[in-house]
Amino acid sequence: MDKNYETIIGLEVHVQLDTNSKIFCSCSTEFGSKPNTNTCPVCLGLPGTLPVLNKKAVDYLVMTGLALNCEIASYSKFDRKNYFYPDLPKAYQISQFDLPVAKDGFIEVETEDGTHKIGITRIHLEEDAGKLIHEGSIDKSSGSLVDYNRTGVPLAEIVSEPDMRTPEQAREYLNFLKKTLEYLGVSDCNMEEGSLRCDANISLRPRGQEEFGTKVELKNMNSFKAIEKGLAYEQKRQRKMIDNNEEIVQETRTWDENKNKTISMRGKEEANDYRYFPEPDLVPLEIDENWIEEIKDKLPELPSVRKKRFIKEYEIPEYDAEVLTDTRQLADLFEECVEKFNNPKEVSNWIMGEFLRLANEEKMEANETKISGELLGKMLQMLDDGVISSKIAKTVFEEMFYTGKDPEDIVEEKGLKQISDQDKLESLVEEILDDNPEAIEDIKNGKDKAIGYLVGQVMKETKGKANPQMVNELFRKKISEK
Amino acid sequence: MELYKRTLTDLLKMLDEKRVKLKDIHESLSYRIKSVDPKIKAFVNQNKDIDIENLTEENFKDTYLKGLPIAVKDNMSTDNIKTTCSSKMLENYSPPYNATVIEKIKKAGGIITGKTNMDEFAMGSSTENSAFFPTVNPWGENRVPGGSSGGSAAAVAAGMAPVALGSDTGGSIRQPASFCGVVGLKPTYGAVSRYGLVAFASSLDQIGPLARNVDDIALMMNVITGSDKNDSTCVNREYPDYTKYLKNDVKDFKIGIPNQYFEMDFDSEVRSSVMAAVDKLEAAGAEVQRVDITGAEYALAAYYIIATAEASSNLARYDGVRYGLRAKNANNLSEMFTETRQQGFGEEVKRRIMLGTYVLSSGYYDDFYLKAQKVRTLIKNDFDKLFKDFDLILSPTTPTTAFKLGEKRDPLDMYAADIFTVPVNIAGIPAISIPCGFDKNGLPIGLQLMGPHFKEEKLIQAAYSLEKILNLNIEYPKLK
Numbered sequence: 001m002d003k004n005y006e007t008i009i010g011l012e013v014h015v016q017l018d019t020n021s022k023i024f025c026s027c028s029t030e031f032g033s034k035p036n037t038n039t040c041p042v043c044l045g046l047p048g049t050l051p052v053l054n055k056k057a058v059d060y061l062v063m064t065g066l067a068l069n070c071e072i073a074s075y076s077k078f079d080r081k082n083y084f085y086p087d088l089p090k091a092y093q094i095s096q097f098d099l100p101v102a103k104d105g106f107i108e109v110e111t112e113d114g115t116h117k118i119g120i121t122r123i124h125l126e127e128d129a130g131k132l133i134h135e136g137s138i139d140k141s142s143g144s145l146v147d148y149n150r151t152g153v154p155l156a157e158i159v160s161e162p163d164m165r166t167p168e169q170a171r172e173y174l175n176f177l178k179k180t181l182e183y184l185g186v187s188d189c190n191m192e193e194g195s196l197r198c199d200a201n202i203s204l205r206p207r208g209q210e211e212f213g214t215k216v217e218l219k220n221m222n223s224f225k226a227i228e229k230g231l232a233y234e235q236k237r238q239r240k241m242i243d244n245n246e247e248i249v250q251e252t253r254t255w256d257e258n259k260n261k262t263i264s265m266r267g268k269e270e271a272n273d274y275r276y277f278p279e280p281d282l283v284p285l286e287i288d289e290n291w292i293e294e295i296k297d298k299l300p301e302l303p304s305v306r307k308k309r310f311i312k313e314y315e316i317p318e319y320d321a322e323v324l325t326d327t328r329q330l331a332d333l334f335e336e337c338v339e340k341f342n343n344p345k346e347v348s349n350w351i352m353g354e355f356l357r358l359a360n361e362e363k364m365e366a367n368e369t370k371i372s373g374e375l376l377g378k379m380l381q382m383l384d385d386g387v388i389s390s391k392i393a394k395t396v397f398e399e400m401f402y403t404g405k406d407p408e409d410i411v412e413e414k415g416l417k418q419i420s421d422q423d424k425l426e427s428l429v430e431e432i433l434d435d436n437p438e439a440i441e442d443i444k445n446g447k448d449k450a451i452g453y454l455v456g457q458v459m460k461e462t463k464g465k466a467n468p469q470m471v472n473e474l475f476r477k478k479i480s481e482k
Numbered sequence: 483m484e485l486y487k488r489t490l491t492d493l494l495k496m497l498d499e500k501r502v503k504l505k506d507i508h509e510s511l512s513y514r515i516k517s518v519d520p521k522i523k524a525f526v527n528q529n530k531d532i533d534i535e536n537l538t539e540e541n542f543k544d545t546y547l548k549g550l551p552i553a554v555k556d557n558m559s560t561d562n563i564k565t566t567c568s569s570k571m572l573e574n575y576s577p578p579y580n581a582t583v584i585e586k587i588k589k590a591g592g593i594i595t596g597k598t599n600m601d602e603f604a605m606g607s608s609t610e611n612s613a614f615f616p617t618v619n620p621w622g623e624n625r626v627p628g629g630s631s632g633g634s635a636a637a638v639a640a641g642m643a644p645v646a647l648g649s650d651t652g653g654s655i656r657q658p659a660s661f662c663g664v665v666g667l668k669p670t671y672g673a674v675s676r677y678g679l680v681a682f683a684s685s686l687d688q689i690g691p692l693a694r695n696v697d698d699i700a701l702m703m704n705v706i707t708g709s710d711k712n713d714s715t716c717v718n719r720e721y722p723d724y725t726k727y728l729k730n731d732v733k734d735f736k737i738g739i740p741n742q743y744f745e746m747d748f749d750s751e752v753r754s755s756v757m758a759a760v761d762k763l764e765a766a767g768a769e770v771q772r773v774d775i776t777g778a779e780y781a782l783a784a785y786y787i788i789a790t791a792e793a794s795s796n797l798a799r800y801d802g803v804r805y806g807l808r809a810k811n812a813n814n815l816s817e818m819f820t821e822t823r824q825q826g827f828g829e830e831v832k833r834r835i836m837l838g839t840y841v842l843s844s845g846y847y848d849d850f851y852l853k854a855q856k857v858r859t860l861i862k863n864d865f866d867k868l869f870k871d872f873d874l875i876l877s878p879t880t881p882t883t884a885f886k887l888g889e890k891r892d893p894l895d896m897y898a899a900d901i902f903t904v905p906v907n908i909a910g911i912p913a914i915s916i917p918c919g920f921d922k923n924g925l926p927i928g929l930q931l932m933g934p935h936f937k938e939e940k941l942i943q944a945a946y947s948l949e950k951i952l953n954l955n956i957e958y959p960k961l962k
Contacts (some may be wrong), residue, residue: 041579042712045799047572047680048559048581050713080795082842084819091798144815146803275842277851279684280792283714 006205009170010162014155015061015187016195022152023127024051035147045089050281057154060186061125062295065102068120076101078279087130095274100124109172119161128153167231174224179303183328204238210269214248216341221255230255251369329366336373341380358401370404379407392416420467429474432457485510486641490537491697497548504549508534516641523617524637528554528596545591553643555596555634559678565602566610567604567680571800571807577851581678582710588873590705598633602828604682607899611830620959625884628658638692645693651686653903660879660928663917666692667699670936671910672717675710681796683789686907694956697944700724727939732766738773738872748881755919755927757880762951777861781905787841787854794838858908865909869934877902879928880917914941
């Protein structure tokens with residue numbers, strides 16, 4: 001921590017709300033469609049068209065507001081933000097200026113140096129703009145093409161208070177936000193597809209000073225890592241400038257991944273006057289208590305609450321609970337499985353181990369795999385009943401992961417059933433003992449480890465199907481008899 | 483009587499009684515347009531898809547309008563006729579969709595015969611701001627038809643259409659109706675869908691009918707009013723059958739005459755004609771009383787702030803990127819934007835865009851836009867209060883009769899022509915203009931009745947009564 005200066009960070013996050021249709025027309029919001037196919041006269045801003053508010057977008061915003069402890073305004077309105085750009089078909093964006101849907105919230109994030117409360121200034125609803133496309137690269141392309149598919153996709157703009165003091169806190173704030181929004185099911189928060197975008201304001205001030213220093217805005221960063229790195233770089237750059245008595249200019253900068261530093265995009269003097277005024281084509285938005293209550297009823301359990309419940313209800317370690325509640329899908333998988341097979345720690349081990357190993361390998365989210373909590377529970381029960389060995393279980397699991405087949409069917413088809421037949425195992429044990437007289441000596445001389453070797457031989461012989469526990473016992477019995 | 487002179491109501495009756503062929507009606511009107519429109523210039527584009535020869539009554543059986551013709555101002559989107567707003571910017575623009583009113587007319591069995599001339603983007607009071615040509619008032623060849631719905635008013639007055647639709651932002655239906663000696667109704671804001679009406683000032687614009695008598699106005703109101711899922715400002719409520727209010731009865735009406743309007747300096751012939759009508763209303767049993775109306779002196783100023791502010795934003799989309807005019811040979815994006823707008827917009831449109839941009843700019847917003855909104859609330863409240871005691875408020879529609887083409891060169895002079903009509907839009911209330919006589923030059927004089935929100939039926943009943951009381955027969959200009 002810097003003894004002389006305090007860093008002040010505030011974040012502005014835009015998230016695309018995952019509604020089926022756009023905010024002011026019935027066009028699809030699907031990502032990746034052919035350019036300009038998800039468009040209509042309304043989102044293309046053709047003369048004479050009018051916006052009609054999608055209620056679902058309001059629902060999602062209210063859900064977000066409630067989850068971030070905001071006050072929901074019973075009366076809010078939309079405003080026009082005017083500026084010219086080819087990706088903005090009406091030459092104004094319908095947004096909210098002075099009366100946002102949600103305001104005055106907060107979240108709590110944990111970093112190594114403790115818990116931090118970060119204020120949420122406001123969350124408002126607005127429409128997304130289109131996208132300019134350049135053939136080749138922006139400086140070589142002979143012209144710009146515009147894709148209006150994204151135009152009118154609902155956005156929530158979440159503005160934080162300048163309450164963050166370190167880049168790590170900013171990262172944790174974003175992680176918390178992402179996790180919460182995913183839990184709510186209001187956004188997939190995919191930064192690569194642009195469904196989550198973040199701008200950061202950062203300034204430094206001498207410790208003890210109340211007044212903020214000159215701030216720099218960081219824009220166009222495409223990962224949480226880039227944001228953290230950009231902020232850390234800015235922190236150093238600004239400190240150095242202050243130490244050298246250089247004046248910090250208010251400007252917009254971006255993180256350049258290749259140069260590993262922030263670079264200037266534009267100065268303050270180019271700032272726009274957006275000439276906001278109330279949108280006359282929409283009536284004010286009134287959200288009554290009933291509407292809010294309805295949404296509250298539908299609100300899912302949020303990650304921090306769920307984590308605490310997991311620790312208490314399932315008596316699993318905090319670490320496990322943290323990992324399992326990382327996404328709603330993973331937590332759902334866990335609970336589904338525990339319902340089928342009531343050994344939470346065992347379920348947790350499998351999900352955190354085998355499941356996440358494969359999911360990470362395949363870059364899949366929990367809901368994208370073929371596995372279900374029910375199937376996993378069934379398999380764990382088979383393992384517990386000794387129908388399959390733990391070694392075989394891993395094979396079965398992998399098959400289930402990719403195919404979604406019933407574990408019983410897999411075991412049947414592949415003949416993976418554990419051999420627990422006393423006579424069959426006994427003859428195998430005899431065979432192995434005959435081949436390994438030295439091992440018997442070792443064991444008799446106290447080298448207990450040799451048992452493991454012998455069991456391994458039986459497992460090898462049976463391609464892992466032998467019941468290891470029984471084999472172990474048989475060896476001990478036979479050796480003691482000799 | 484030639485068919486083109488018949489009202490919609492007459493024609494419907496004749497069709498019902500099988501005294502006329504639909505084809506013959508269309509032929510008569512088409513012939514009328516061919517013979518007088520080269521001089522009047524009411525139309526910008528005709529509907530070329532009408533096959534008159536094959537129009538049969540059978541095709542329009544059980545429809546409300548039975549295949550009868552309607553002219554529409556060229557700022558309402560039509561998917562088969564260009565929608566130009568009389569602007570170079572949209573000279574070749576063909577919308578891919580129909581405005582809600584157009585859909586309603588089609589559903590009701592009406593046929594859109596053509597799109598009428600207007601002041602560019604509905605900005606003006608004389609139709610001289612059309613980028614294509616000015617329209618001539620059928621009552622005087624050197625006179626303006628008023629505006630901005632000048633083409634619609636002239637078409638109806640000259641018998642080129644029995645009825646037409648116009649749009650009214652500050653008087654753009656009523657003022658041309660008054661100048662051309664026809665009836666024009668501006669409905670309550672929210673009574674008629676604006677979807678597909680190319681926006682000038684969204685919080686003031688409203689579509690309404692122009693016709694040669696009140697009967698036809700009532701018929702058209704039955705067709706065009708009603709809520710619309712595409713327009714959130716359009717009000718969902720029960721709209722009455724307006725033809726039920728075509729009654730000659732003003733006995734229960736209490737009518738207010740605003741002192742502040744009549745204290746203004748305006749044409750003496752207009753004054754005496756309107757006052758004569760007031761006397762006759764009183765004689766017919768209406769209770770007439772002088773009233774005070776506050777805020778009238780600020781109405782025009784507030785209007786030109788709100789309307790231009792909204793216009794500056796509404797017209798920003800004409801940037802040459804997607805449709806309409808695009809300036810050639812621009813070297814970069816910013817040049818393409820500015821050149822397109824420089825070439826595509828006329829003087830008055832540019833003037834209003836600049837005014838509107840100015841009043842919304844940071845540092846000026848509070849002094850202009852916000853203050854104008856306060857005046858708006860004041861005016862609205864004042865009307866609401868008046869309508870607690872009065873059924874209607876009466877005034878002249880315009881301070882003068884039709885002025886000469888090219889006469890008003892100072893924009894402020896032109897703006898003053900809206901002095902009696904503007905407060906109505908600011909308050910969002912309905913108002914009707916009906917003819918009440920002629921001046922010594924033979925130019926029509928109009929009288930305006932204003933009513934409470936969603937009480938168009940009161941306007942219709944009073945206007946219908948006035949028609950009878952004043953013994954107004956439909957008169958036709960003598961066109962050479």
